[in-house]
Amino acid sequence: MTLLRRLGLPLAALLLAFGLIGLGVWQVQRLAWKQHLIAAVDSRKDAAPISAAGPDQWATLSPEQDVYRRVTATGVFRHDQSVLVQAVTERGGGFWVMTPLDIGRYRIFINRGFVPPEKAKPASRAEGDVTDTVTVTGLMRFSEPKGGFLRDNDPAADRWFSRDIAAMAKAKAVTHAAPYFIDADATPNAGGYPIGGMTVVTFTNNHLVYALTWFGLAGIAFFFAWMLWRSPRRQDNVHK
Structure with a gap:
């Protein structure tokens, strides 16, 4: 078996594994962002009310900083x-x-x-x-x-x-x-009527599950890379 064929599939599996790790790390970062957002929103909606922003403040408003x-x-x-x-x-x-x-x-x-x-x-x-x-x-x-x-x-x-x-x-x-x-x-x-106070403040937060899924798939990819690497070597040993 040529060196290219021996290395090709294991390297592809390794690249896949590292790509999956990258997705897992991204989800961990998203988890931190979502937890910060939830904490910020909770503090805003339960705080004492402030005067609604007038025209001189409109340009500085943003959903990230002011929603809820x-x-x-x-x-x-x-x-x-x-x-x-x-x-x-x-x-x-x-x-x-x-x-x-x-x-x-x-x-x-x-x-x-x-x-x-x-x-x-x-x-x-x-x-x-x-x-x-x-x-x-x-x-x-x-x-x-x-x-x-x-x-x-x-x-x-x-x-x-x-x-x-x-x-x-x-x-x-x-x-x-x-x-x-x-x-x-x-x-x-x-x-x-109308009936007020019906705002539903919820945020989906599945980032930890997604992160664990990506890391788990990365582990499987690493396992297959190892198996693919060992398989040609075992075959070479048998033919000796």
Whole structure:
């Protein structure tokens, strides 16, 4: 057996093993990043609320640093510019009620909470005529562009599957809209709807399982490399 044939398969198995180790190391790094993210989000959402960011701070906001930060804002709801975004929740299917909060110089879309289909029309909810100044406390979220899974937003038909702030602001002529929205907390709304405080804060964290899988496959690849290396040598010994 030529040297090339003897070394080719073991070397290929070794290269595969090292590649799998690289994937395992990458997953370990992702695990550390995810654990840091979870810890940071937990500290933000449970902290005392701070004032929602104004225009002078918008350029510095980022999902990595600010998502799920607990904030508060005071203004007047513009119910005539509300958007209903389809939602599937623990209460079943329905809509998120996204209403701009007019703060004066700018507006912030507030996810005021969930309504079932029979409460979708403003006339069916007591809050439809509210014009008083209100203070909203909740979690900062960031725009969800374009649409949901396999379903694009259709602004012309007023059908929304994701909370795309820029598109909603354009469709409803909301000027100076913040690049984020606020998921309102569970403070009851007039008449009981919308139902706030339904934000689900979860992060999948399977990186350790993935890392162990890649390292396990690397071990198998190393074993096959060793077997492939020994097999021609055993054959040569037999023929001597």
